[in-house]
Amino acid sequence: MRLLTKRELQMMTALWHSENSLSAKEIGELDPEISMNTILAVLRKLLKSNLIKTDSVEMSGSTLMRKYVPILQEEDYLTSAVSDKALKKIVAQYISESDTNEDLNQLEILIEQRKKDINR
Incomplete structure (x- = not known):
């Protein structure tokens, strides 16, 4: 398994430490310094790599919002990274x-x- 980039690790850490699935907006609220474009790009990359999956799709106002959960567990990543x-x-x-x-x-x-x- 490859090592995650800094941004990928930030997103994965947010998902690993959350009790519930998170949307891109919720991830952005955890670290307001990361732009929404960056968050969305990283989430797409994590989805493509099968490290996360869409848990649900919900309405947020008048738009659809995807919620994500990790497929890769933190312990598995840390073990493979060392x-x-x-x-x-x-x-x-x-x-x-x-x-x-x-x-x-x-x-x-x-x-x-x-x-x-x-x-x-």
Whole structure:
């Protein structure tokens, strides 16, 4: 998967963190510095890339308004955006900075569970 551009990531973050589907207008209200033309262009690109989908079409005054939801989940994107090498460094850093056995025990449980799943 490719990395998202700055603007794509802004739109996706807005959608990921919203409990409801959002329209272009609602996304624009979250960051008034982004022009509506930019928002619409980025949403079209995200739609074409199958990263978002139209959830509904509603009337807003006398015009139709599309509401969008993400197809790509934030966790999936973040996982794919971080290389294996970088991820190992992050985990190693987390382990070295853990100051309680509880943190390490939780990691150990996750690792053991994954090993069992792989060996099935």
